[in-house]
Each structure stands twice: as structure tokens, then as C-alpha cells.
Amino acid sequence: MEIVAGIFALAYSGLVLFMLAASLRKLMPPMRAALTAFALSVTVHGATTLMAGPQAMAALGFWGIPHLLVLPLLLLSARRQQRAMENR
Numbered sequence: 001m002e003i004v005a006g007i008f009a010l011a012y013s014g015l016v017l018f019m020l021a022a023s024l025r026k027l028m029p030p031m032r033a034a035l036t037a038f039a040l041s042v043t044v045h046g047a048t049t050l051m052a053g054p055q056a057m058a059a060l061g062f063w064g065i066p067h068l069l070v071l072p073l074l075l076l077s078a079r080r081q082q083r084a085m086e087n088r
Contacts, residue, residue, distance in 0.1 A: 005062070013066035016041055017074050030085070034078035038071060 017037055024033035045067070049059040 006066075009062055010066040010069060013041075013063070014070045014073075016045075017067065017070055018077075021074060021078065025081070030078040030081035031075070034074045038067070038074065041067060 017034075020037035020040060021030075021034045024036050027033070028036065045063045046060065049063050050056050052059040
């Protein structure tokens with residue numbers, strides 16, 4: 001059952017970060033959009049998980065680890081988009 005929860009957390013993190021970055025990309029360059037999406041996610045999810053009471057650290061780990069695993073892919077995608085824009 002723990003593996004299912006971990007896969008869900010990873011999928012949720014990827015969805016949140018990539019969709020937020022894609023939305024922000026309409027307003028700013030890809031790398032800045034990716035970093036802003038991560039900062040917004042850290043602020044919102046970090047604050048809400050810390051309100052979980054005695055389970056706050058477990059909730060923060062459930063959220064934080066998948067977000068940190070998805071971050072390199074998000075930055076790699078943003079770098080590729082940035083290069084594609086420069087090569088036009």
C-alpha cells in the first residue's frame with residue numbers, strides 16, 4: 001500500500017508542477033516559469049502540510065520528496081524549451 005501512496009504523490013507532484021509551469025510560461029520565460037512554479041508549490045503545499053498537527057513531518061515528507069524528485073525533470077524541460085525559443 002505504501003508504494004501506491006508513493007506513486008500517487010509522485011504523479012500529483014509532477015502534474016502540479018508541470019501544469020503550473022505551463023500556465024506561467026504564458027507570462028514569463030520557461031526557466032523563470034519553472035522556478036516560480038516550484039516556489040509557489042513550496043509555499044502553498046509546505047504551509048498546508050505544516051498545519052497537519054502531529055503528522056506534519058510525515059505529511060511534509062509525503063509532499064516534499066516527490067516534488068524534489070520531479071524538480072530536475074521540470075528544469076530540464078524548461079532548459080529545452082528555452083533553447084528551442086532561442087533557436088527560432
